[in-house]
Amino acid sequence: MSALLEVQGLGKHFGGVRAVHDMAFEVGAGEILGLIGPNGSGKSTTLSLLMGVTRADRGSIRCLGRDISRWPIHRIANHGVAMVFQHSRPLKRQTTLENIKLALLKDSILDVFPKPALDQRARALAAKVGLTDVIDEPAERLAFAHLRRMEFAKALALEPQVLLLDEPFAGLAPAEVREFIGFTESLRDQGLAIILVDHNVKAVSGLVDRIVAMYLGEKIAEGVPQEVIGNARVREVFLGSSADHAEPSxxxxxxxxxxxxxxxxxxxxxxxxxxxxxxxxxxxxxxxxxxxxxxxxxxxxxxxxxxxxxxxxxxxxxxxxxxxxxxxxxxxxxxxxxxxxxxxxxxxxxxxxxxxxxxxxxxxxxxxxxxxxxxxxxxxxxxxxxxxxxxxxxxxxxxxxxxxxxxxxxxxxxxxxxxxxxxxxxxxxxxxxxxxxxxxxxxxxxxxxxxxxxxxxxxxxxxxxxxxxxxxxxxxxxxxxxxxxxxxxxxxxxxxxxxx
Ligand SMILES: Nc1ncnc2c1ncn2[C@@H]1O[C@H](COP(=O)(O)OP(=O)(O)OP(=O)(O)O)[C@@H](O)[C@H]1O
Ligand SMILES: [Mg+2]
Known part of the structure; x- marks a missing residue:
């Protein structure tokens, strides 16, 4: 399998905080890579570096044959990378439809004029992620899960080949998570390369093909889910002493x-x-x-x-x-x-x-x-x-x-x-x-x-x-x-x- 995205020696400091250090991994078409780690381990920062939201101090990011590590965010987006951010930031007064339409606009001045095709595409995207019922609601009225769906729709609007998902399931009820998992799987089956950040190892282990585990900015393990979950170091930093948190002791x-x-x-x-x-x-x-x-x-x-x-x-x-x-x-x-x-x-x-x-x-x-x-x-x-x-x-x-x-x-x-x-x-x-x-x-x-x-x-x-x-x-x-x-x-x- 050839990698769509290949990262080497990636590093980022914020003042004295070493947020990401010497990260390396690759993701191929039709593959979901899980990026896990405790709070503050550098997962979101890694995704921001890939998306160009934050500029890396060092390292290379090769995507679809080009080194994109110095590119601005819009160029990376046009090159086929999209991200669902950890925090939803919609235009609050605009409706669901308007928010999605905005994401569909490319960088051309001509695109500010209304086009029926744009409207249709936005509606189709909304339907795909289950937003049809709230399509004319202003974003400020949407429930949390709806906002997450909208972020998904906005990312898909870019027709990406590489999709970065930062905790897409957080705050969703179990039934909603199952639905989103099915949806993510269908994107993988269409050949997208997906990186999924989460800290619930169990939740993602059925979905992801491989896992990279991070701690304090560094990679501490990599492999198929079973290997990584069984890794002693991962258990120590990630799960603490008790492996099962579902039942009270x-x-x-x-x-x-x-x-x-x-x-x-x-x-x-x-x-x-x-x-x-x-x-x-x-x-x-x-x-x-x-x-x-x-x-x-x-x-x-x-x-x-x-x-x-x-x-x-x-x-x-x-x-x-x-x-x-x-x-x-x-x-x-x-x-x-x-x-x-x-x-x-x-x-x-x-x-x-x-x-x-x-x-x-x-x-x-x-x-x-x-x-x-x-x-x-x-x-x-x-x-x-x-x-x-x-x-x-x-x-x-x-x-x-x-x-x-x-x-x-x-x-x-x-x-x-x-x-x-x-x-x-x-x-x-x-x-x-x-x-x-x-x-x-x-x-x-x-x-x-x-x-x-x-x-x-x-x-x-x-x-x-x-x-x-x-x-x-x-x-x-x-x-x-x-x-x-x-x-x-x-x-x-x-x-x-x-x-x-
Ligand atoms: N601009 C910044 N200035 C200073 N420190 C920062 C900055 N951005 C991130 N950090 C720090 O870098 C570390 C890594 O943050 P990051 O958001 O990547 O963690 P994360 O793995 O996504 O955690 P979580 O699971 O809690 O979302 C954190 O300790 C954070 O406080
Ligand atoms: Mg994060």
Missing amino acids: SADRSARTELKSGLQSDPAENKVLEIKIEALRYGKAQALEQVHLDIAAGEFVSVVGLNGAGKTSLFNAISGFTSYDGDIHWLGNSLRGRSPARISRDGIAHCPENRELFTYMSVQENLQLGGYRRSADERASSLEQLFDLFPRLAERRRQSAHTLSGGEQQMLTIARALMQRPQLLILDEPTLGLAPLIMDAISETLEKLRRELGLTILLGEQNVHFALRHSDHMLLLENGTLRWQGNVQAFHDEIGDSYL
Whole structure:
């Protein structure tokens, strides 16, 4: 097999950070190469170097017979390379169709005039990735999974021969992942060379033909999935000591039982949050209907459901970002009409799905802002605790947030919310983009905060295993209504199969 893409001696530093060092690999037509590694190991940087978004310090990138390592991004795109970025950045006010059309324009001034053919091609692409239903919606209204689909459509618009996918499945529910996997396989069968970045080895092992594993910017293993997964060094840096993260350990379980017996978690007796949403609409679209639910002090409640089921809308209603019909009471007082700032002062912290970091501020500044209402002493001690919890953030404390890797940004979002010392913590997809070891660290912290401070937690998750590991109570949202609720055992018994 001849390689479409061949990389040798690739290197990139950012100041003192060695993001990529001496990377080498190749990908052939009709092949999927998996690029795996823990958070901050240099995966996204490698793809940016290939795409020309970032310029390499050294090394060569040969693509379809040419060395493209010094080429600008548009030339690389025209040469047949396209990328689905880790973060979706659509033009928010433009519709799905307009966003896709824009990607179809080549670099010719004549292309700004409307052409029926362009419209047809954009519609065909939208249909291919399952966006027909939302084709006239402005991008700012699209659910997360839709935005991921749109990124796919935009990349395919370039008719690439080499396709770079940076965590294309992150934040998707299992059924959506299966669909995307089928889609990626069909692209491989059409002869594309594909590089797929992910840190869920198990998820990608069935899909990829070969894997390159990275750690601290370097290649630590390469081979077919079974070889790489079995590699001792990979297991050590990547999976940590425990190889299987799906099931809670017995220690976890007993800690949880102990925790529960120490809490009064009967919602009827000890409720802190009382949700009675009759309806939540965006224009004509109804996002939530009749969501009635009580949460007790110290309880851990998880909301699961497909993307677009209404999880984020529910959280936004509680935090005061969206208006709704009905009422929500927190500690006996109505939150209706209160500003988000006031609600946050009243003890509710929200970790949004899209992170909303202050991107041009440093890690430390983001954290300081999270705790701005607390005394300087309290802030300093929380800061140290959080840096212990996330050593990666401590190392990066002066780095500006927008240059952090995906997983590092997620850590910062969670840490910033914890700086606030909330009574209720709303976590919208906190595990998105996180490697297993970091997820474990977050798990431990959440358990600790509940034990020591009686923190109440409301979690929205696609990662049902993570939700099950912690929850007292599970809710299933479907098309904006509460389809089911019950405890973890009942979830296993009654819902399990379709969701796990
Ligand atoms: N512009 C920059 N300035 C400073 N450091 C940077 C910059 N860009 C990336 N880095 C650092 O380089 C390292 C590699 O980042 P990269 O985004 O490639 O990681 P990744 O493997 O994609 O991680 P994740 O799985 O979390 O997305 C990170 O530690 C990141 O903080
Ligand atoms: Mg990344």
